[in-house]
Every structure is written in C-alpha cells, then in structure tokens.
Amino acid sequence: MNIGQKRDAAGAFLTHLSKATEAVGEDYFKLPTTCSAPVYKERVYCYELYHQLRKRIGDDFGFVLGGEVDKRSHDDLRELKLDLTAPDLLVHRPGDWSGNLVIVEIKSCDRTINTDAVRRDLSKLYRFVKHAKYVLGVYLLYGQEADGIRRVRRTAHNWCKKEGITFPIKDVDLYWHSRALAPVEAVPWQG
Template identity: 35%
Template structure:
C-alpha cells in the first residue's frame, strides 16, 4: 500500500471518529450517571465508518473472526478478535485497518498492553499472517499519557516497545465533550485528538 493510500484511509477513520456524537463517549443515564459503554461507542463508530466507506469496495466490520486459523500456533479462543476492521472480504492481502477500543477511565497498563499485542499480531507482515497495514488502539475518556506516566516501568517499557512497531499508534481522546459558553455540547474536532507513536514517548 502506498503512503498516499494509507493516509487516505487514516483520514477516513479520523473523519468517522470525529463524526461520533460526544454523547456516545459516555452514555447519559438516569440520576445524572454516565456509562462509559465501549460497545455502544464501538457500534456508533462502526456506523460512521460504514457511512464513509459506503459505495467503495472496502468493508468495515465489527469483531470479525477473520483468518485467525491461518496464524502460526494460533489457539482457538476469542482473545485475538479486534473491535473493528476495514478490509476486503476473502483475502489476507487487502486488510487495511484493525482497531481496538478502550473507553473506561479505569483502563490498566496490562489491558493496554494486551490490546497492543493483539494489534501487533494482526499487523505482522508476511506469509501466514493477516497483514493489516494499520493498527490503532483508540483510548477515550482518559489521558493515555497520564496512564503511561502512572504505570510501572515494566509496563511503560513494554508499551513503548510495541508502539515502536511502525504500523501501530494510539489515538487518544481524553476529553470528548467540548462545551460552549452556553453549556451545550459541541461536535468533536481535531483539537480533541492526539495521535501517539513510539517516537512520541
């Protein structure tokens, strides 16, 4: 895939993400509660991706168990199913994007490492692998950098190591509900989003 094509897919994903209404980052509930519901958020992000890719020959799918039996030494469990993918059906050579989502402020270093390890496996190049070109760990409702600074040296080093794999990045929206002077939620814009790679740490 050319850098131009990769940039085009990344821009499509960014547009889909910024089109998600702030209310989906935290679902308002009775008694003033807010539920950080990862699945509800993922479904809305999937909907926005589908709208952007509609009419193209690319497909967005959620929690797709695609080709995992092809992976060397793969164990038949559910741990390697990404939250969202963009790809072509029936092939392992036109897989574009694998996305993992973490939506709770209490996400741990171990959980972040688990998702990055999964994305590294999905984006490994070569025969017998799935060859996704882009792996995104989307962290919302908490600051990824604050999480990184507060974790053990071992976990921090492991995350840095995984992010040094050139196909992986963390996309972080720590405060997804911009409010205007009248107290009304505003649509998201690029100022809400930080994209973090290994060389940024």
C-alpha cells in the same frame, strides 16, 4: 495493490476516522444513566463510531469495515495464535489475505483503565500488523482523562520492554478522541 497504494488507502481511512469521530455525539461518547453521572461504555461508542465510519466510507472504498470480526474459523490465524481474537474494527477484504489494511482497538481512557486489557490490545495490534500483514494498527483511546493516555504509554513501554519489542511499536499508532463532536488526533507514544 502494492504497499504504497495500501499505505495511501490506510491514510484515507484515517481521514474517514477523523471525520467520523467529529460526528460521535455526547450520548454515545459518554452514556447518560438514571442513577449516576454519564459513563464511558466502549460498546456504545464503538457501535456509533462504526455507523459514522460506514456512512463516510461507503461501498466504493475498496475495503470492507468489519466490527468485532470473530477469527475462530480462520485456520491461518490459528497457527499465529490469533484465532481467538475479535478486533474492535478491521478494514480489510474478507477472504483475501493480501487485502488486510487496518486493525483498530478502542479503549476508554478513564480512571479505571485496565493495564491487563491494554497489554492484550497491544499484543493483538502488534501481532496483526507483524504476522497477519495489516498495514496499520490503530489504538484509539477516547475520553477526557489525559492521565489515561499517560498510563497507556507507560504500559506500552513496559510491555514492549518485557516482550523484547522496539518501542514505539512499528506501524501501530496511538490516537485520542478527547471529547464528543471533535476529531480524533494522533498522539505520540512517547511524551
């Protein structure tokens, strides 16, 4: 598969992602609790998104969707210092280095967004795209707090500057799922 075909497959995945986010209901987007207002719970959201993606992708997509794939036993990634990572979602062909397609990191963009966690996610996305040859990195933020988007943008800009990486990061895109039962939308890194 050439790079053009892989980019087409990544585009098809993004279409599936948009449709899948439209199916994530309120109880998975923001978890009801017995003692307070509903709260963002990343694992709950990720598992439901994974479920909705699997329903849409099916078995004929040509790539496999994996959730939190532990990379500890991967010798090639040890050399790249990526062996202690477990990306939120991977779209790839397990066992085929040339079958790496999309890496997805997911964060809720509420008032408590942790800038250290954002830097770790950005580093992971950047290194998987640059060194592990994934075609696309997706940083998916979910939640209604637009201020969270601004904080992530600022953190990304500062991290790139510190690391000597051109901003915005090549082949790492920012997406926002602003509310339940709505499609995800691409948002610019600068804005």
